[in-house]
Amino acid sequence: MDNLIEIDFNYIYVTHNGVKVSIAQHRDPDPLATKFQEVGIGEPNAFMPIIRYGSTLTELIDALQEAQSRIDYKVYKGDLWHDECETEI
Secondary structure, rough: OOOOOOOOOEEEEEEEEEEEEEEEEEOOOOOOOOOOOOEOOOOOOOOEEEEEOOOOOHHHHHHHHHHHHHOOOOEEOOOOOOOOOOOOO
């Protein structure tokens, strides 16, 4: 049991036009060992779109703006996601 790795999970939940957006950061106990950082769109599930971001404020803002654009341009409809190139949703 002593060699179990503890992971710290940080979540922020917001909505945009009624669509859930989650901002996540998962880290090891070492504060410099971030496992991953991501923005998820929609209801949490195995198929939700994920946008990964790096360690800078600019990368986080870019990921949030991409999520906002996907929602604004109706790439998301209910629980279904559509390719951004499709003309009909």
